[in-house]
Amino acid sequence: MKVSWFHLMPYRHLPDDFEDKYRSVWVDVPSHLFDAEKAHHLYNEYLDELEFADQVGFDGVCVNEHHNNAYGIMPSPNLMAAMMTRRTTNAAIIVLGNSLALYNPPIRVAEEFAMLDVASGGRLVAGMPVGTSMDTNFAYGQNPATLREKYYEAHNLIIRAWTEPEPFAFNGKHTQARYVNIWPRPIQKPHPPVWIPGGGSVETWEWTSRMDYVYCYLSYSGYKRGIRVMDGFWKEMESLGIDDNPYRAGFLQLVVVSETDEQAEIEYGPHVDYFYKKNLHVFEGFADAPGYRTVRTLRSGVTTQVGSAASQKRKDLTWKDYVDDGYVIAGSPKTVVENLRKAVEGLRVGQLMVLLQIGSMPKDLTMKNTEMFATQVLPHIRDMWSEYDDRWWPKPLEKRAEVGVSGDS
Amino acid sequence: MTPPEELSVQAGAITAHVARAGQGEPLVYLHGAFGYSGWPAFLTQLAQSYTVYAPVHPGFVESDGFDQIEDILDLTLYHFDLLDALGLQAPHVVGHFFGAMIGAEMASIRPDGVGKLVLASPAGLWVDHDPGVDYFATPADELRALMFHNPGSVIAQQTMLHPKSDEERGLQGIERARSLSAVAKFLWPIPDKGLRKRLHRVKSKTVIVVADHDRIVPASHGTEFSDLIAGSRLHTVEGASHLFILERADEFAGLVAEFLSG
Numbered sequence: 001m002k003v004s005w006f007h008l009m010p011y012r013h014l015p016d017d018f019e020d021k022y023r024s025v026w027v028d029v030p031s032h033l034f035d036a037e038k039a040h041h042l043y044n045e046y047l048d049e050l051e052f053a054d055q056v057g058f059d060g061v062c063v064n065e066h067h068n069n070a071y072g073i074m075p076s077p078n079l080m081a082a083m084m085t086r087r088t089t090n091a092a093i094i095v096l097g098n099s100l101a102l103y104n105p106p107i108r109v110a111e112e113f114a115m116l117d118v119a120s121g122g123r124l125v126a127g128m129p130v131g132t133s134m135d136t137n138f139a140y141g142q143n144p145a146t147l148r149e150k151y152y153e154a155h156n157l158i159i160r161a162w163t164e165p166e167p168f169a170f171n172g173k174h175t176q177a178r179y180v181n182i183w184p185r186p187i188q189k190p191h192p193p194v195w196i197p198g199g200g201s202v203e204t205w206e207w208t209s210r211m212d213y214v215y216c217y218l219s220y221s222g223y224k225r226g227i228r229v230m231d232g233f234w235k236e237m238e239s240l241g242i243d244d245n246p247y248r249a250g251f252l253q254l255v256v257v258s259e260t261d262e263q264a265e266i267e268y269g270p271h272v273d274y275f276y277k278k279n280l281h282v283f284e285g286f287a288d289a290p291g292y293r294t295v296r297t298l299r300s301g302v303t304t305q306v307g308s309a310a311s312q313k314r315k316d317l318t319w320k321d322y323v324d325d326g327y328v329i330a331g332s333p334k335t336v337v338e339n340l341r342k343a344v345e346g347l348r349v350g351q352l353m354v355l356l357q358i359g360s361m362p363k364d365l366t367m368k369n370t371e372m373f374a375t376q377v378l379p380h381i382r383d384m385w386s387e388y389d390d391r392w393w394p395k396p397l398e399k400r401a402e403v404g405v406s407g408d409s
Numbered sequence: 410m411t412p413p414e415e416l417s418v419q420a421g422a423i424t425a426h427v428a429r430a431g432q433g434e435p436l437v438y439l440h441g442a443f444g445y446s447g448w449p450a451f452l453t454q455l456a457q458s459y460t461v462y463a464p465v466h467p468g469f470v471e472s473d474g475f476d477q478i479e480d481i482l483d484l485t486l487y488h489f490d491l492l493d494a495l496g497l498q499a500p501h502v503v504g505h506f507f508g509a510m511i512g513a514e515m516a517s518i519r520p521d522g523v524g525k526l527v528l529a530s531p532a533g534l535w536v537d538h539d540p541g542v543d544y545f546a547t548p549a550d551e552l553r554a555l556m557f558h559n560p561g562s563v564i565a566q567q568t569m570l571h572p573k574s575d576e577e578r579g580l581q582g583i584e585r586a587r588s589l590s591a592v593a594k595f596l597w598p599i600p601d602k603g604l605r606k607r608l609h610r611v612k613s614k615t616v617i618v619v620a621d622h623d624r625i626v627p628a629s630h631g632t633e634f635s636d637l638i639a640g641s642r643l644h645t646v647e648g649a650s651h652l653f654i655l656e657r658a659d660e661f662a663g664l665v666a667e668f669l670s671g
Binding site: 137138141143144145146173283284285286288289290291293295298299308 | 547583
């Protein structure tokens with residue numbers, strides 16, 4: 001199994017009364033709450049954490065894109081990924097991803113991903129989400145009625161830009177270009193692996209499988225609810241006649257490891273609480289612009305992860321609920337290994353992503369969590385799915401460039 | 410009045426559903442984005458003197474051709490196709506909110522294609538200092554209070570029903586997503602798609618009707634419309650909100666009838 005270290009880069013200095021005083025952590029979160037000096041330290045500690053994950057043996061490091069928010073202060077994940085190309089050695093660089101409809105023209109994504117792939121020596125995973133409604137419709141003004149068609153068109157353009165051997169003209173509805181001809185072109189052929197983060201809609205499952213991409217269910221409701229969604233995914237694969245290779249699927253799970261189960265609660269409890277009560281405090285009106293989800297998805301009854309109903313549900317959650325309901329896998333290495341294996345088996349995912357910096361968690365604690373996971377959990381879960389072939393993992397160059405000037409270590 | 414007749418006509422790529430009632434000169438009513446369903450009471454009054462045609466906007470119901478209507482020009486031309494399909498030449502147009510914007514676009518793009526024009530709470534202009542609330546981001550259970558001056562009234566309760574179960578809430582959510590996304594296609598994220606620079610072309614005799622407490626289209630937008638359409642009249646309904654056309658149906662019908670006959 002592949003295990004990757006996912007960073008959301010949350011703003012971890014929100015006031016204690018944030019969720020009572022303000023309506024949303026996203027879209028219209030008050031600007032005056034942002035302290036640039038504090039954020040300077042945040043970016044640097046967060047990049048340190050990602051680099052550390054590479055050093056201690058995680059298979060990949062993940063970054064993602066969000067706008068107008070204190071949930072994750074990473075409007076450009078490509079900038080973070082660019083810094084990591086030179087400061088990490090082995091880990092896959094998983095950009096999960098670029099919200100394609102927000103780039104005009106989306107050729108920009110083809111170019112920047114190609115740059116990352118070339119600079120990293122072929123370590124890139126190209127994530128292509130639609131993006132949340134908060135990010136795409138409300139923050140970036142994209143029309144919910146046409147967002148998805150724009151996304152699919154952008155995807156087609158990017159894949160062609162990577163794969164067509166000669167310059168070509170593209171006459172799309174949302175992008176027209178007489179000469180598409182990107183320099184550089186990616187190292188990985190025909191193109192870097194494509195992973196699609198999604199929220200559980202059937203249409204995305206169908207499309208992802210048809211394109212032979214990895215589907216990633218990024219959920220904060222934990223593996224127990226995740227299993228119900230992924231059951232649907234695997235049933236859909238079966239009905240489409242697609243094999244059940246677990247590496248077709250990814251899942252993000254919150255994990256905290258300490259010496260004992262009790263110690264885990266003491267150390268991590270407040271930070272997990274911060275994450276669920278502050279970082280996910282999204283005003284209902286921004287959760288789901290009209291048309292963002294298709295009528296078919298609405299009919300299927302998949303609920304949104306944010307908005308007042310979701311916030312209400314989380315309002316009174318305690319540590320016990322987080323743990324019992326699987327929001328967080330927490331405890332001693334033994335407890336974590338046991339539950340994580342159960343989760344991975346139940347979900348049937350080969351691309352496991354773990355969130356080890358959660359909410360307001362400071363650097364020293366994040367490092368501890370990461371180190372304990374790497375030394376006492378990772379070795380006991382790596383063997384899973386070894387009988388399957390992971391066709392969706394980057395294939396880096398065997399001989400890659402030395403980094404740094406001579407004498408620099 | 411006998412109940413309105415339900416017609417299906419082919420207008421370009423769209424099969425349009427149109428309710429028709431009454432007799433007299435033709436009048437087309439273009440509905441808004443909220444509280445639009447059914448046959449509103451003011452139309453019954455207008456049907457005493459006019460043949461009233463009330464089409465349902467494409468996209469508000471399952472409709473195959475809607476993906477071919479991509480922008481304001483497509484939308485406006487579709488409405489002229491619809492008039493052709495109904496055999497109407499320069500009918501009077503009464504529109505509310507989104508429907509009023511379409512009426513204004515029609516009269517701007519083809520000034521001889523519209524008779525008299527009634528723009529009730531018209532969408533289509535952006536006023537920086539007075540934009541109104543973001544109705545696209547208004548949670549469903551806050552809508553009634555936003556739309557009606559007296560949200561406890563019978564008409565308000567009937568127009569926007571309290572869901573009695575989760576299932577009903579879900580169905581209402583789907584309905585709202587469908588209708589609002591059809592409107593969002595042309596109004597997102599800011600309802601300014603160039604109408605301001607076209608309105609000088611309007612030749613129709615026009616009245617703009619706004620409500621002093623409308624938070625969707627603030628009354629100041631009425632003033633702007635009236636400044637931009639030469640010779641137009643502006644009427645402000647006092648003590649009223651966005652759905653005054655339902656809440657103050659008699660008054661609105663009387664006002665429209667008086668304007669059209671004048």
